[in-house]
Amino acid sequence: MLSEKAIKQVDEIIARYPAKRSAVMPALYIAQMEFGWLTPEAIEAVSEATGVPKATVKGVATFYAMYKHKPIGRHLIQLCTNVSCMIFGAERLVDIIKNKYGLEAGGTTADGRFSLVIMECIGACGTAPAMLVDTDFHENLTEENIVKILENYK
């Protein structure tokens, strides 16, 4: 079940639309924050909170790549390697993360601290290379500052 606070949030979202199922996607996002990833329980919780059948909710959830379908680390690194970021050396940053934390793209560190996802442009081409850690935005990354930034996330 979702927390009371989350259920309230979902109810507010439902109230914005004529049909309840419009709330499924934002509700999945809320559930993902509560459960860490979209566990079967999280999907069931969304189904219960929105009144949309659980198979349907699962269908929606599995359609979109940006929902998490397996456990992720405490902190999620979303690093861009698309054109601008690549030109400014994002590939090197991937290597640094790999060497420093033993973290492969798409993987999670053994201690469950970080997960790494490679992104296709996160809209920061002007200040490339860039990454998101959880919901924090970090731009103008360099081989020097990336580890320092990551070290702030325990």
Add this chain to the structure above:
Amino acid sequence: MITVTINGKDIKLEKPVTILEAARTAGIEIPTLCYHESLELYGGCRLCLVEVEKMPKLQTACTLYVTDGMVVRTESEQIADARRGILEFLLINHPLDCPYCDKAGECDLQDLVEKYGPTAGRFAEGKRKHPESFDDPIIVRNMERCVMCTRCVRMCDGVQGDSAIAVTNRGSHSFIEPFSGGRYNCEYCGNCLTVCPVGAIMSRLHRHSYRAWLVETEVNTVCSYCGVGCSMVIQVRNNSINRVVPRFGLGINNGLLCVRGRFGYDYVGNEQRIKSPLVKKGGKLEPVTWNEAFNTVADRLKALRERYGGSALAGIASGRCTNEENYVFQKLMRCGLGTNNIDSSARLGYSGAQRYLENIFGQGVTANPIYGIANSEAILIVGGDPTAINPILGLQIRTASRNGARVITIGYAPGLERFNSIGLKPRIFTEGILLSGILCEILKIKPFTGENQTLESVIKGLSLRPAREIAEICRLAEDDIRKAAEAICNVSSISIVIGQDIIQRSNGNRNLFMLSSIGYMLNARMTLLSERPNEQGTIDMGCLPDMLPGGRPLEIETFRKRYEGLAGTEIPSGPGLTLMEMVEAAEAGQIKAMYIMGENPVFNLPDSNAVKKALGSLEFLVVQDIFLSETAKIADVVLPALAWSEKEGTYTNLERRMQHVRRAVDIQGMEDWRIISEIGKRLEVSMPYNSSEDIMAEMVRVSPLHTGLTYEDVDKGNALWPYKGEPLRAEMPSLSLSDENIIADKGKLYLMVRRPLFHSGTLSRRSYALNNICSEPYLRISRAVAERLSVKDGDVLKVSTVKGSLQVKTKVDISLNDSAVLLTNNFEGMGAFSLLGYKLDPVTKAPGIEGTEVTIEKGKPR
């Protein structure tokens, strides 16, 4: 008028339809795969592509509506190319395992590729692997064969309304899956199986046991499970049932079935079927010849009649037997044994309630077409979950809801929770009070019409409580009661659907009165849910203690004389005992012998342990059944009958439509009517029948309702209420209304009977399929109760009432009221009726089940 030209042929149409439909009316074939006439349009497969003049690209015929002057071509080089290309794509990941696939021979993909497809594919990369899933006991999923037409999903979402499956994942990785990814845990209607054009979802029951083209005979018949009476086709090979399928365009169910109808038929082949007549010798049932059995029954019944008189004998007829059999049964009881002690399990709700409503509104008031429910603008549902009790009728309510009807449920109806506009869950046992509150609100809006003065004067004489007080008693919001009343007041077509739970109260007649009054004020159609395929037939055939065939009251001399004249025997003039009264009289030693046909009272009646004792004390008990039921086990003579698929006859469904039940397989044995005739002859009753049709011919002379009706009429669908006969017209008798009866719940728990989708009892628990779908009973408790006892799904609880106790697993049910716990009455040794006492409703004579306090505590794991 629209004119459209397809392949050079001018087609005139009244209103716009799709190109596909227009072509079909003119006999022009366009291939389709994702299209299905019963499903929402989708336009996903692109096989129906056609050329439309002035449109640059090919168009999908199944979704494009015609306009005046449109010119369409359905065959051309370009179209053939496109179709070939699509089929090539569809086969990229297909395992091409037709030789091994059960669908071969009736597979749309196979047919299409054969007709339009490429002879070889060009795709050299490997195929996607998706192992066949055997996680479910009934449905096997092979997603490598799936063509993503989404017909199954549209069926489950848009027609069945269970939304149990969905397209999961995306693009070439998509597949169809239930939520669990393994077992379906759905309503198991199997309707997705019917619409799947390929072998991607199939039934395991007949896996690899037949080929579509090897089916030898197909028999059109009617389902044996409930009062809806769905049409079905039994496919037979080697004198055994291969499978049961529905047909679009056939019957009330039009291509749909529910789980019981589709998968539950296999009880007929269960090896526990009794094969030979049994007579108790030295305390043990021993096989004997038919002749010995017949003589024993006739001799013993004759002797007991001579000794104690006909009033000491009683018979229970069956809503599972045909009209013909029930007719012969009442004839045996009345003419052969001289008793009117005849009733059936319809007494548990259906028959008493129908009589009550007919007394007010006239005979035939509940004879409303089931499809009318889907067209209603508002539906009030009380006393049961139609989606479980009469599933196909339940679908009509879901359809109505999708079409914008206001659906109001009162009480526990989990299957309608996503479909109701207002769901009222009054405190337990206060449904009747809530109804009076709704009536009170309606009276504020609607004026009396003066049509039925007698009824109006009773309504006026009621002292109805204001909504505020009702809300307090029922623990509901006052506003909701008002809204519910308003919702059903302001529309022109209303259906009221009534289930047993509201009838099985010691003051059930009061509930029925409130419903009648609401129905009267709103001019609503009434429907009674019916758990057996032929409950209506037991009534119409005169298997009632006070009614002769055709619903003619026994006490009216002209009717009785007419009956006696045709039968050539006198019959007792006073009414006999009703079902529960018979049992009580047996216990009191007044009834000495009973003849029970196709019914299992020792299990199916409330306070079943007491029933067992009562029937056990009889001097002579005859049970005619297909299984050695709990009742048969204590009988003196057991007569093995034939099952529904092994005999001919008719059933009358809950809308009073007569339908033909046909023999699909030939089994050694005797139909119920033949057995009774043999005994009847030995008791000097005239029973000159060679077929069920002969019985029908006699019946239509005796029943003023069925005058001149023939099997041909039944087959043509002309056997609808009031058949060819005369309904009885009578003055509304004066009503005596039971008092309100508020049971203080004092924070206690009460045990109620759950009527589940997957089981019906004696038959369903001998179905391999239904037992695999649902293999054991659960005690359903509310979330609050679960928290209070700190138990979770699957924990074993001990349930006790004054009548006894059981250990049973639990399941949390979020639809449930906090003071009710539910248990089914379908599993041997685990029936709710062994824990429940009853109190008769003085008017309907249905057993009232109420105030059944229960304690539950954690039990020991079994």
